[in-house]
Amino acid sequence: MKELLMYFNRFQALPKEAEIAITEICSTLSIKKNENLQSIGHTCRTIYFVKKGIARIYYYKDGIDITESFSTENTIIARVESLFTGTPSRKAIQIVEDAVIVAINAHKLFQLYDTFPSIERLFRKIFERAYVETVNRIESIQFHSAEERYLALLQDTPNIVQRVPLKCIASYLGITQVSLSRIRANIK
Amino acid sequence: MKELLMYFNRFQALPKEAEIAITEICSTLSIKKNENLQSIGHTCRTIYFVKKGIARIYYYKDGIDITESFSTENTIIARVESLFTGTPSRKAIQIVEDAVIVAINAHKLFQLYDTFPSIERLFRKIFERAYVETVNRIESIQFHSAEERYLALLQDTPNIVQRVPLKCIASYLGITQVSLSRIRANIK
DNA sequence: GCAATCCTTTTACATTTGTTAAATAATCAC
DNA sequence: GTGATTATTTAACAAATGTAAAAGGATTGC
Numbered sequence: 001m002k003e004l005l006m007y008f009n010r011f012q013a014l015p016k017e018a019e020i021a022i023t024e025i026c027s028t029l030s031i032k033k034n035e036n037l038q039s040i041g042h043t044c045r046t047i048y049f050v051k052k053g054i055a056r057i058y059y060y061k062d063g064i065d066i067t068e069s070f071s072t073e074n075t076i077i078a079r080v081e082s083l084f085t086g087t088p089s090r091k092a093i094q095i096v097e098d099a100v101i102v103a104i105n106a107h108k109l110f111q112l113y114d115t116f117p118s119i120e121r122l123f124r125k126i127f128e129r130a131y132v133e134t135v136n137r138i139e140s141i142q143f144h145s146a147e148e149r150y151l152a153l154l155q156d157t158p159n160i161v162q163r164v165p166l167k168c169i170a171s172y173l174g175i176t177q178v179s180l181s182r183i184r185a186n187i188k
Numbered sequence: 189m190k191e192l193l194m195y196f197n198r199f200q201a202l203p204k205e206a207e208i209a210i211t212e213i214c215s216t217l218s219i220k221k222n223e224n225l226q227s228i229g230h231t232c233r234t235i236y237f238v239k240k241g242i243a244r245i246y247y248y249k250d251g252i253d254i255t256e257s258f259s260t261e262n263t264i265i266a267r268v269e270s271l272f273t274g275t276p277s278r279k280a281i282q283i284v285e286d287a288v289i290v291a292i293n294a295h296k297l298f299q300l301y302d303t304f305p306s307i308e309r310l311f312r313k314i315f316e317r318a319y320v321e322t323v324n325r326i327e328s329i330q331f332h333s334a335e336e337r338y339l340a341l342l343q344d345t346p347n348i349v350q351r352v353p354l355k356c357i358a359s360y361l362g363i364t365q366v367s368l369s370r371i372r373a374n375i376k
Numbered sequence: 377g378c379a380a381t382c383c384t385t386t387t388a389c390a391t392t393t394g395t396t397a398a399a400t401a402a403t404c405a406c
Numbered sequence: 407g408t409g410a411t412t413a414t415t416t417a418a419c420a421a422a423t424g425t426a427a428a429a430g431g432a433t434t435g436c
Contacts, residue, residue, distance in 0.1 A: 061331045081323050084316045117305050124312040128272045131319035135269050138322065141329055142362040143249045166414065174330040179393055181415050354384065367423055369385050402413065
């Protein structure tokens with residue numbers, strides 16, 4: 001749990017009691033590659049923190065598996081479109097590489113918001129940051145070529161490219177696997 | 189200001205004192221078409237509410253004017269990547285149609301967070317919703333054709349399509365104006 | 377009302393990416 | 407280890423979108 005509290009502390013200092021209260025609504029899971037952490041059709045009521053390994057959010061578009069995002073060590077992962085609206089998610093969370101995950105009970109977390117304003121503030125800041133990253137990603141998708149996006153991913157998160165199957169990378173970049181292969185062949 | 193308080197109330201009920209405190213850090217502006225509300229290079233310290241008219245966030249990519257988003261009556265507009273990181277924005281906010289705008293002083297707003305937890309909660313919810321919309325927009329950009337995206341825009345916000353120059357719509361959709369013309373010609 | 381400017385469409389051609397299918401290469405289960 | 411499965415690459419062709427240039431339309435300022 002130490003990693004999680006250190007992660008939190010980078011956003012917002014918490015009083016000891018708040019740290020304890022959060023710890024009490026968390027549980028740690030070890031999950032094997034290819035298992036689903038959450039499946040399609042369920043309403044998201046958990047926020048996850050990746051302690052070890054890699055997870056991805058994916059969904060099906062016209063029967064094709066599309067990766068929406070990856071999360072690796074020391075990052076948060078959640079299907080926010082379900083978490084914040086209370087509607088069932090069309091997306092699933094899958095473990096891409098054997099993982100140790102901390103699961104935060106979102107319902108209990110939101111209750112803690114009333115007792116500990118610092119916890120509400122912490123998660124406000126966490127999701128503000130995630131929001132900014134999402135805005136930046138739109139720019140990347142919309143106005144960079146597929147090759148530029150691949151090179152940027154290689155530069156920003158080389159370990160993702162190394163540790164994740166290319167078919168997941170391709171759909172994350174918004175292109176087909178064939179296109180990604182072509183791009184990789186061109187670069188060498 | 190009534191519209192703004194009604195907008196807030198849809199997210200979070202506020203005690204009277206909180207409403208008054210917010211009202212005191214707001215000012216109302218009338219701005220003419222084509223004027224910039226905020227310019228490129230300045231750090232965003234204001235959150236805007238569009239009471240009347242249309243505004244857009246735009247920036248230059250390789251010298252070409254790109255529209256990131258539109259805001260019309262009863263919506264919030266802010267350059268969050270600057271607001272939440274404190275760094276200068278590469279983006280500007282421009283008025284697309286004569287507008288009445290409520291400007292909320294973000295610095296003072298963030299101070300109010302300490303006095304009124306309900307205000308912090310209100311804006312947490314506002315930006316959580318905006319975050320969800322941004323996540324959904326990525327899906328739309330990445331996995332729908334340009335024609336599908338245009339048709340969706342026509343359906344979801346027909347008044348934007350009617351009231352905004354097509355060159356702004358084109359870059360918002362991530363395509364060239366020529367492509368948009370082709371799509372429009374195809375539909376008829 | 378007119379010239380100047382800006383917006384939109386059209387055309388022709390270039391480039392990128394998608395689609396389908398097949399061939400290798402790598403990994404997994406037993 | 408071996409066969410089966412899965413992942414990746416390659417090839418040939420199709421479709422979508424971009425680029426550049428020109429021509430109409432619409433709007434604006436005086």
